[in-house]
Amino acid sequence: MKTMNETQLKELEQDLDTIRDQVIADLGERDARYIRRIVRLHRSLEVGGRVLMPFGFIPPVFIAATTALGLSKIIENMEIGHNVMHGQYDWMNDPSLHSQTYEWDTVCTGDSWRRTHNYEHHTYTNIIGKDRDYGYALLRLSDDDKWKPAHSLQFINYVLLSVFFQWGVGLHELESERIRRREISVREKIPFLKDFFRKGGRQAFKDYVFFPLVTFPVAPVVLAGNIGANLIRNLWSSTVIFCGHFTQDAETFSEEECEGESKGHWYLRQLTGSSNFTGGKWMHVLSGHLSYQVEHHIFPDLPAHRYPEISEQVQAVCRKHGIPYNTGTFARQYSTVLKRIIGYSLPDRMRSRLLPEFSSAGAQP
Numbered sequence: 001m002k003t004m005n006e007t008q009l010k011e012l013e014q015d016l017d018t019i020r021d022q023v024i025a026d027l028g029e030r031d032a033r034y035i036r037r038i039v040r041l042h043r044s045l046e047v048g049g050r051v052l053m054p055f056g057f058i059p060p061v062f063i064a065a066t067t068a069l070g071l072s073k074i075i076e077n078m079e080i081g082h083n084v085m086h087g088q089y090d091w092m093n094d095p096s097l098h099s100q101t102y103e104w105d106t107v108c109t110g111d112s113w114r115r116t117h118n119y120e121h122h123t124y125t126n127i128i129g130k131d132r133d134y135g136y137a138l139l140r141l142s143d144d145d146k147w148k149p150a151h152s153l154q155f156i157n158y159v160l161l162s163v164f165f166q167w168g169v170g171l172h173e174l175e176s177e178r179i180r181r182r183e184i185s186v187r188e189k190i191p192f193l194k195d196f197f198r199k200g201g202r203q204a205f206k207d208y209v210f211f212p213l214v215t216f217p218v219a220p221v222v223l224a225g226n227i228g229a230n231l232i233r234n235l236w237s238s239t240v241i242f243c244g245h246f247t248q249d250a251e252t253f254s255e256e257e258c259e260g261e262s263k264g265h266w267y268l269r270q271l272t273g274s275s276n277f278t279g280g281k282w283m284h285v286l287s288g289h290l291s292y293q294v295e296h297h298i299f300p301d302l303p304a305h306r307y308p309e310i311s312e313q314v315q316a317v318c319r320k321h322g323i324p325y326n327t328g329t330f331a332r333q334y335s336t337v338l339k340r341i342i343g344y345s346l347p348d349r350m351r352s353r354l355l356p357e358f359s360s361a362g363a364q365p
Helices: 006-026 029-055 059-084 110-123 149-163 165-170 176-180 186-214 216-245 263-272 281-286 293-298 304-321 330-343 348-354
Strands: none
Touching: 006 263, 006 304, 029 059, 029 216, 029 304, 059 216, 059 281, 110 186, 149 165, 149 216, 149 330, 165 186, 165 216, 186 216, 216 293, 216 330, 263 293, 281 304, 293 304
16 A cells, blocks of 8 residues: 555545535535436336236347346445445435435345445455455455465355355355354354344245246246346346456555554545446446445445546545556456456466466555
């Protein structure tokens, strides 16, 4: 991570706080109209997909219905649920869009997400040993984890995690790696597991039992469409999130260098540990504007649709302080994610020879 003294960190803090304060002062009807329009779009796509699905025995209709339902789930999870639960629209005082009451269309409970994501991940972003989102306890992505033969299979783990992403996220709070190390017991996680199975059961019943049953003559078609829609959502969501955190240039950090950090240092860590990708308007919407992961990590409680507007200002602050602004095309960023996953599945000497760009990645001194 770039070295800055306390005076420079304080100036960085002030520069970024100024951008945030300007957006906060300007929040109003435009933002309310935006999120309500997105909610209507999500509902229209869901209703359209559900209505078309029973006619999915006609191949083009099946594709249209599955795609509509998949897009509905993506928009609800990414642009609505994720952002609402960050408190981006709490100022509207709308109970249906409030961070503490919103429950989204995925197996992970809102309470679990607020604990593991809003607090744990955004507080300890990319700090090895503190941010459990870094590799999801399944993937070796830096030299901080010693290579083991089991890591050679981690690309398979990555594929499985992507396919079943909502279930992986839902079980994240189980802390299975700590259970394996006997640091905690399964008994301690019983309250969490009860909530998980209750929410996960409702989700599975809705998509894989209820809707197929009410369309019984074509139940297999409806079941296949619902599975396909969830797969579309899982693959896209996981890819977006990986592109925001695990690219070649996204840095990791040690607990020691972040101990007692100031707000300016926290800002610096978010800037250097995050990655953006470029694209058109709808790519940004479908990513929940996590295509602007840099802006999201420094301003998680600002309405995400504002990130494109402030991106130039954030880049100007980065140029002023000599901080790299990590961005690139979606294809480029995703290719470096795949290289990182594959590279760290190899023994260190082999990785250094085949992928030298990853030979010194990891926590920065």
